[in-house]
Amino acid sequence: MLTFTNLTRAPEIGANSYLLEADGSSVLLDSGMHPRLDGWAATPLLDRIPKRLETILVSHAHHDHIGSLPLVTAAHPKAKVWLTSATSALAEPLLHNSVNVMTRERREKGNADYPLYTHRGVDDCVVTWEHMPLQRPLRPNGGDLEFVFHDAGHVLGSVLTEIRHQGKRALYTGDLNLQRQTLMLSAQPPAGPLDTVIMETTRGAQANPPQQDRAFFEEELLSAIRATFARGGAVLMPVFALGKTQEMLALLHQARLDGKIPPAPIYIGGLGRVLTEVYDRQRSLAPRQQAGLRLIAEVQPETFDPRRIPTLRPRAGHIYLVSSGMMTPHTTSHSIARLFFPREHDSIFFVGYTEPSSPAGQLRATGQGGQLDWGDSSGPLPVKCEVRYFDLTAHATREELVRWVCQSAQPSKVLLVHGDPEAQSWFASTLARERPGMEIVQPPPGQPIPLF
Ligand SMILES: [Zn+2]
Numbered sequence: 001m002l003t004f005t006n007l008t009r010a011p012e013i014g015a016n017s018y019l020l021e022a023d024g025s026s027v028l029l030d031s032g033m034h035p036r037l038d039g040w041a042a043t044p045l046l047d048r049i050p051k052r053l054e055t056i057l058v059s060h061a062h063h064d065h066i067g068s069l070p071l072v073t074a075a076h077p078k079a080k081v082w083l084t085s086a087t088s089a090l091a092e093p094l095l096h097n098s099v100n101v102m103t104r105e106r107r108e109k110g111n112a113d114y115p116l117y118t119h120r121g122v123d124d125c126v127v128t129w130e131h132m133p134l135q136r137p138l139r140p141n142g143g144d145l146e147f148v149f150h151d152a153g154h155v156l157g158s159v160l161t162e163i164r165h166q167g168k169r170a171l172y173t174g175d176l177n178l179q180r181q182t183l184m185l186s187a188q189p190p191a192g193p194l195d196t197v198i199m200e201t202t203r204g205a206q207a208n209p210p211q212q213d214r215a216f217f218e219e220e221l222l223s224a225i226r227a228t229f230a231r232g233g234a235v236l237m238p239v240f241a242l243g244k245t246q247e248m249l250a251l252l253h254q255a256r257l258d259g260k261i262p263p264a265p266i267y268i269g270g271l272g273r274v275l276t277e278v279y280d281r282q283r284s285l286a287p288r289q290q291a292g293l294r295l296i297a298e299v300q301p302e303t304f305d306p307r308r309i310p311t312l313r314p315r316a317g318h319i320y321l322v323s324s325g326m327m328t329p330h331t332t333s334h335s336i337a338r339l340f341f342p343r344e345h346d347s348i349f350f351v352g353y354t355e356p357s358s359p360a361g362q363l364r365a366t367g368q369g370g371q372l373d374w375g376d377s378s379g380p381l382p383v384k385c386e387v388r389y390f391d392l393t394a395h396a397t398r399e400e401l402v403r404w405v406c407q408s409a410q411p412s413k414v415l416l417v418h419g420d421p422e423a424q425s426w427f428a429s430t431l432a433r434e435r436p437g438m439e440i441v442q443p444p445p446g447q448p449i450p451l452f
Pocket residue numbers: 060062154175
């Protein structure tokens with residue numbers, strides 16, 4: 001029997017990590033860190049991982065999928081980590097950045113647990129990594145379990161993980177996108193029918209009107225940038241350093257070439273630059289569109305130095321493409337936003353998922369003309385700048401996922417993960433209605449359940 005244990009502490013997009021166990025062998029799928037919790041509460045249920053863990057498969061380099069990896073490899077020195085070469089190249093600087101963030105939080109918030117691991121710990125973790133190409137089966141230690149990676153279309157290097165065991169097949173989606181973005185191609189799931197799908201449910205609470213597709217939101221965004229520049233304003237786009245930064249650079253570059261926006265200077269953060277360089281180096285090694293486009297050389301983004309924030313005045317006709325996408329306190333986008341709030345000519349444009357309780361989610365809900373608590377001792381700040389959201393997502397929409405599951409994957413069982421309770425409930429009720437015979441499970445944290 002092959003069992004699956006959800007190691008997240010709650011049904012949410014948090015510290016993604018899932019354990020597979022069969023006949024004495026155990027395999028971990030992802031080893032994430034919760035993006036909004038602090039200290040050990042942000043880690044998955046690490047004490048549920050058996051001592052004998054030998055294999056870890058990583059779906060992609062976002063923090064909610066890799067953030068606790070150095071802790072797991074330190075506790076399980078025999079475990080090997082398998083990931084694509086692009087994920088490996090992106091994950092290493094991201095984990096070192098996590099050490100820097102935790103070290104700063106220890107100083108600023110007095111969190112004595114931080115850092116949970118050190119730069120040395122990251123280096124020790126990286127030596128356990130093995131590159132695993134797409135479509136090449138891996139059979140750890142010659143056992144009964146076999147794994148195959150397929151392109152997930154989410155960020156560079158992202159994969160869907162096919163799990164084969166005694167003639168049955170499951171698919172762990174990680175984060176996937178079934179549509180093309182500007183750089184990423186659409187996901188390439190293996191042909192159905194599959195026996196089980198372990199599926200992300202990020203967008204389960206968000207309906208998508210059919211006429212509002214990606215091209216629609218791209219045009220809306222470019223038109224809003226033109227309008228901001230025409231009234232003498234600057235644009236702030238809070239983005240994740242990995243994925244959204246590079247997608248937006250490519251989109252804005254094409255818009256400048258097509259004359260859809262003026263030749264605006266674009267600023268990116270330091271980490272965004274490091275990861276953009278990886279996109280450039282890996283451009284013909286990992287699946288993507290515009291494999292000839294070298295973002296740093298051709299888009300020529302400027303690197304924004306956060307030390308400039310105290311004296312910065314946002315400049316008309318400039319675009320600030322800085323992290324974090326959730327506007328977490330102490331990040332560049334959080335600090336710079338308060339310079340935009342009092343200026344009605346300026347704009348803050350969101351282009352990706354914002355968790356509702358995060359500062360980005362709160363700013364979206366407040367909108368232009370509202371008052372927002374931004375952590376200042378002087379009280380809430382009036383938001384006079386324009387605030388808008390453009391749905392340029394890196395995740396499949398809920399309608400696309402239901403169509404894919406029901407028509408292509410056709411599993412007899414679906415495990416719902418990587419989504420808030422409301423998002424998971426929408427999938428549970430919709431799939432039950434569309435496919436009455438399908439078994440739909442919301443895996444309870446910490447409890448082993450049969451995968452097939
Ligand atoms: Zn992701």
